[in-house]
Amino acid sequence: MASKQETLTSEKRNKTIASVILTIICIIWVLPIVSVVINSFKKNTFVKTETFALPNAQSAAGWSNFIKGMTFGNYPFMAAVANSVIITVLSTFLILFFCSMAAWYIARVNSKFCKILYYLCIFSMVVPFQMVMFTLSKTADTLQLNTPFTIPIVYLGFGAGLAIFMFVGFVKSIPIEIEEAASIDGCGPIRTFFRVVLPMLKPTLISVGILEVMWVWNDYLLPYLVLDINKYRTIPIHIQYLKGSYGTVDLGATMALILLSIIPVIVFYLALQKYIIKGVAAGAVKG
Amino acid sequence: MATVSLKHIEKIYPNIEGEKKHHFGKKKQEEKKKSNLKQVEGGVLAVEDFNLEIADREFVVLVGPSGCGKSTTLRMIAGLEEITSGELRIDGKLVNDVAPKDRDIAMVFQSYALYPHMTVRENMAFPLKLRKMPQDQIDKKVDEAAEILGITQYLDRKPKALSGGQRQRVAIGRAIVREPKVLLMDEPLSNLDAKLRNQMRAEIIKLRQRIDTTFIYVTHDQTEAMTLGDRIVIMRDGVVQQVGTPQEVFDHPANLFVAGFIGVPQMNFFDAKLVKENGVYKAIVGDATFVPNEAKQKRLTAQNVEPQDVTLGIRPEHVTLTDDAPQLVTGTVDVSEMMGSSIHLHLNTLGKDVIVIVQTQDLKEEKRGGFELGEKVSFTFDGDVIHLFSKKDEKNLEF
Numbered sequence: 287m288a289s290k291q292e293t294l295t296s297e298k299r300n301k302t303i304a305s306v307i308l309t310i311i312c313i314i315w316v317l318p319i320v321s322v323v324i325n326s327f328k329k330n331t332f333v334k335t336e337t338f339a340l341p342n343a344q345s346a347a348g349w350s351n352f353i354k355g356m357t358f359g360n361y362p363f364m365a366a367v368a369n370s371v372i373i374t375v376l377s378t379f380l381i382l383f384f385c386s387m388a389a390w391y392i393a394r395v396n397s398k399f400c401k402i403l404y405y406l407c408i409f410s411m412v413v414p415f416q417m418v419m420f421t422l423s424k425t426a427d428t429l430q431l432n433t434p435f436t437i438p439i440v441y442l443g444f445g446a447g448l449a450i451f452m453f454v455g456f457v458k459s460i461p462i463e464i465e466e467a468a469s470i471d472g473c474g475p476i477r478t479f480f481r482v483v484l485p486m487l488k489p490t491l492i493s494v495g496i497l498e499v500m501w502v503w504n505d506y507l508l509p510y511l512v513l514d515i516n517k518y519r520t521i522p523i524h525i526q527y528l529k530g531s532y533g534t535v536d537l538g539a540t541m542a543l544i545l546l547s548i549i550p551v552i553v554f555y556l557a558l559q560k561y562i563i564k565g566v567a568a569g570a571v572k573g
Numbered sequence: 574m575a576t577v578s579l580k581h582i583e584k585i586y587p588n589i590e591g592e593k594k595h596h597f598g599k600k601k602q603e604e605k606k607k608s609n610l611k612q613v614e615g616g617v618l619a620v621e622d623f624n625l626e627i628a629d630r631e632f633v634v635l636v637g638p639s640g641c642g643k644s645t646t647l648r649m650i651a652g653l654e655e656i657t658s659g660e661l662r663i664d665g666k667l668v669n670d671v672a673p674k675d676r677d678i679a680m681v682f683q684s685y686a687l688y689p690h691m692t693v694r695e696n697m698a699f700p701l702k703l704r705k706m707p708q709d710q711i712d713k714k715v716d717e718a719a720e721i722l723g724i725t726q727y728l729d730r731k732p733k734a735l736s737g738g739q740r741q742r743v744a745i746g747r748a749i750v751r752e753p754k755v756l757l758m759d760e761p762l763s764n765l766d767a768k769l770r771n772q773m774r775a776e777i778i779k780l781r782q783r784i785d786t787t788f789i790y791v792t793h794d795q796t797e798a799m800t801l802g803d804r805i806v807i808m809r810d811g812v813v814q815q816v817g818t819p820q821e822v823f824d825h826p827a828n829l830f831v832a833g834f835i836g837v838p839q840m841n842f843f844d845a846k847l848v849k850e851n852g853v854y855k856a857i858v859g860d861a862t863f864v865p866n867e868a869k870q871k872r873l874t875a876q877n878v879e880p881q882d883v884t885l886g887i888r889p890e891h892v893t894l895t896d897d898a899p900q901l902v903t904g905t906v907d908v909s910e911m912m913g914s915s916i917h918l919h920l921n922t923l924g925k926d927v928i929v930i931v932q933t934q935d936l937k938e939e940k941r942g943g944f945e946l947g948e949k950v951s952f953t954f955d956g957d958v959i960h961l962f963s964k965k966d967e968k969n970l971e972f
């Protein structure tokens with residue numbers, strides 16, 4: 287009896303310790319974001335001196351940072367937003383569409399070609415971007431991949447590895463009988479894919495979609511190297527131009543813009559996260 | 574509604590290269606040996622020279638132990654598995670190279686294989702929609718099928734909200750709405766518990782009377798095969814052992830395997846000596862002599878069977894426990910299983926395990942509770958119902 291109580295209290299103690307540690311980690315984790323939020327409402331000079339203080343009567347800047355962020359320079363902020371949206375939407379769509387199809391083929395057709403293709407995709411995840419970026423920017427220029435409408439093809443290339451890896455893993459977990467039933471019920475391969483396989487892939491589509499959206503939306507280096515910067519800027523590139531000519535940076539405005547740029551991704555994530563974990567094939571087969 | 578004809582159908586599964594290098598390779602190979610499948614050039618022979626003519630509206634059951642190639646055969650008929658050689662005709666039309674969707678067949682899978690993202694109604698309507706049937710007609714057919722199967726109240730649910738038995742009904746519903754020429758079922762009941770299985774079996778029998786179609790049904794359960802089939806096909810290691818009505822297969826098993834496979838409890842086998850005296854065949858077991866009936870005598874004579882060592886088979890229900898008969902075989906009680914109205918008695922007789930079914934009411938009062946272990950009992954049986962199998966090739970000597 288006594289020992290039981292002892293283990294209970296020691297269990298409680300362990301839990302408390304764990305909670306404390308996790309809370310600290312959490313705070314460290316959100317600190318940068320909190321500081322971005324706080325500082326976006328402070329005047330520039332106070333950002334450096336009172337970084338972690340809440341804006342007070344003296345330091346508060348109201349919405350002026352946001353207004354400056356959206357109006358500075360001679361490149362329209364809205365054009366940057368439009369470019370970012372176009373690139374993100376197109377890239378994510380291309381990746382989801384082509385990679386899910388490719389993954390279905392790779393997972394279901396048992397041939398050497400598929401195996402090689404699969405390992406190539408895996409391998410592409412291992413190659414660091416920095417290793418290929420210089421040749422890439424040259425190649426992209428030659429192939430006219432330097433506009434917001436064509437750069438998604440480059441993203442498709444870089445995103446395919448992870449996407450195919452995840453899709454293949456998932457397709458393999460779907461019982462093949464469902465597709466066989468579809469083929470008997472009257473579906474050819476195309477219809478089997480779009481009417482049976484794709485709906486079952488929905489949770490994976492959403493998971494992969496969120497990952498790709500976050501990556502493409504926030505990406506700085508690739509569009510900076512590939513896009514024709516004078517004509518097309520994405521939001522991360524645009525923020526960069528807040529740097530003044532003598533190395534001065536309007537930190538308040540920068541924070542405001544960063545805040546603006548992460549809001550859509552967070553909203554997108556929150557809207558879709560409930561679909562991520564749900565099991566799909568539940569109920570299709572025995573169990 | 575269609576005839577199905579299988580001529581010299583064979584299936585060779587290619588040995589997958591690289592599998593041997595895999596560290597499970599050794600285990601796999603052992604498994605293959607255990608399954609007794611013939612190794613041929615380029616793979617394993619999973620189905621060997623399968624010949625069968627299935628009549629319109631016939632209910633044919635493929636039965637056999639695990640791994641004997643039933644599913645493979647069915648999947649070849651469905652078009653899910655390529656036919657290595659032979660001819661498959663549905664309604665007289667050669668369909669070897671026809672895609673599954675163009676064969677006008679439907680299939681019920683062991684694992685149900687419902688579409689998880691569709692409701693029950695959508696699941697059942699799916700094949701009709703693909704055939705561009707007008708919506709009002711689709712609704713009518715789905716409602717009809719749901720009515721037959723008693724799933725009307727679940728039509729708007731997703732499969733994951735159904736029990737196993739209900740899912741199985743939906744799967745059957747999806748198969749019958751289309752009124753396919755041939756309805757294929759691969760162990761549709763094996764995921765259900767025993768009670769539900771009996772119930773669904775009865776429903777399949779009813780279903781069969783309501784829809785006009787040819788059924789091909791796969792099971793490893795001989796009771797299902799016997800109760801459902803017009804004709805049953807017994808397979809072993811990819812080879813057809815016997816084709817016949819349940820009665821034929823039960824009364825005249827073609828070989829030792831069929832004899833042992835069909836019927837519960839299993840047929841008893843003894844080592845016996847077949848002799849011929851004055852043109853009359855006699856089988857000697859231990860000290861007892863049994864004389865087959867006239868029909869059997871005739872068939873044995875027609876086959877010109879030589880006197881030889883044979884395996885004698887006798888079904889447990891044909892064995893009578895008695896002390897008082899001219900031809901007695903004795904044994905000792907190993908196990909006495911009380912089944913309620915009867916007792917299954919396992920006897921050690923001449924080194925073999927023999928099962929005798931004794932009706933409890935036939936027993937003396939003091940014996941009704943069961944028999945003692947090691948008790949000596951004797952029994953006899955009728956020469957009319959014995960089966961004689963060759964020791965060499967295990968074939969029934971009568972045929």
Ligand SMILES: Nc1ncnc2c1ncn2[C@@H]1O[C@H](COP(=O)(O)OP(=O)(O)OP(=O)(O)O)[C@@H](O)[C@H]1O
Binds near residue numbers: 617
């Ligand atoms: N894709 C495959 N590649 C190689 N061998 C296979 C393949 N599929 C099945 N086999 C082999 O073919 C044989 C027949 O398989 P099949 O699935 O037809 O058996 P079954 O009679 O349906 O058995 P069960 O009652 O267990 O379902 C088995 O020995 C199996 O190992």
Ligand SMILES: [Mg+2]
Binds near residue numbers: 643644645759
């Ligand atoms: Mg099977």
